[in-house]
């Protein structure tokens with residue numbers, strides 16, 4: 001029988017009585033461990049070899065563990081000092097015993113907690129007693145620590161090893177060890193004689209230029225062989241979900257909006273009938289730009305109408321805020337705190353000209369807020385902005401749109417709560433249930449734009465609008481609990497590598 005060289009070497013190095021570890025086989029066969037493993041799996045697929053796997057634990061002492069092997073455990077020092085001070089007969093002041101023990105800093109707490117846990121004695125109201133029958137000299141944890149140091153692992157007690165790991169004195173790592181055993185078929189094949197075939201498993205540039213490739217025999221592919229995991233670059237799950245959201249909205253008849261991340265407060269706040277002394281406008285909430293600090297162009301007639309809405313309100317019964325309004329403030333540049341700035345640009349006709357109802361627009365873009373970082377807040381997140389412009393819209397339309405949208409992501413338990421926004425009336429917050437924790441999580445905010453917003457923009461039909469969080473949608477879809485698993489320096493690479501977004 002002819003087989004590739006590596007397979008022949010592995011067959012010859014394997015044994016039919018004793019499983020041999022693949023690294024030993026590789027050495028005997030003069031192969032790299034990966035090449036030997038690959039050959040072993042190929043032979044296994046043909047029934048000539050059996051491959052077994054086991055997980056082997058490796059124990060190593062940490063620096064602190066090593067230190068105790070040479071000295072002693074802090075609780076042993078404490079016991080010795082306690083007995084020397086007579087605590088085995090009557091309680092002794094703790095300060096005195098600690099002083100005598102020579103323990104300092106964090107070692108004191110370590111000594112006290114383990115002393116009590118191991119029953120060396122009791123600590124009560126600042127006094128310490130020592131149990132005369134305790135045997136710190138034959139402490140199983142110390143014994144296990146020494147066993148690890150001397151490579152006599154089989155003598156160490158399993159509970160003691162666990163405890164040492166918990167105390168940070170030992171680190172445990174796992175390794176998958178593969179071993180091979182010749183099968184009867186393998187033995188028969190060897191008896192019948194196996195020869196190395198001149199097979200080639202890699203096509204090289206030299207073979208191509210020399211023309212040698214045409215004459216050689218190539219190794220067959222074994223698509224079932226265990227191969228090394230290669231984590232290649234891939235699209236981030238947030239980006240994948242953003243694309244899916246875009247597809248979904250396009251499917252629902254929406255067109256995409258685009259616009260600047262840094263924008264004038266005019267588009268971010270003033271068009272939205274947010275008074276200039278509104279708390280959300282302070283720089284605690286939105287990031288302001290120092291240079292340039294002002295937008296160059298704003299449509300003068302729109303600025304005038306927006307100013308008038310703020311000062312006097314809209315319509316015969318308009319009240320306005322009677323609060324100060326300055327164009328300087330409106331011209332200030334900020335990182336947008338929401339993408340409703342884009343909706344304002346589009347609705348005003350500035351972006352793509354005057355719009356006739358019905359119209360539907362959306363964006364899935366980043367927004368920036370000066371929030372405190374926690375499991376559900378970052379300084380930036382993706383907002384799914386959207387609006388529908390039509391005659392006679394009602395809350396039912398708003399709820400129906402969300403129900404239809406979220407259903408496509410498997411979320412069918414939406415809840416709506418009345419809310420307040422300066423720019424919409426009525427307004428609703430949207431909530432979903434976290435699949436793991438069962439907590440009710442806010443996923444978005446919405447409403448129907450007020451007359452004070454629409455009239456200066458020159459829109460004379462209804463517009464319902466929303467801002468939803470892409471990250472929260474992802475949380476509900478995949479059940480992770482900390483947004484920092486997905487973004488930034490603390491992200492969970494394993495989760496990012498393995499999560500698949502289904503389209």
Ligand SMILES: N[C@@H](Cc1ccccc1)C(=O)O
Pocket residue numbers: 337338339340421424445446447465466467468
């Ligand atoms: N801008 C709001 C979302 C929203 C947009 C449009 C209308 C109503 C609400 C937010 O960031 O929370």
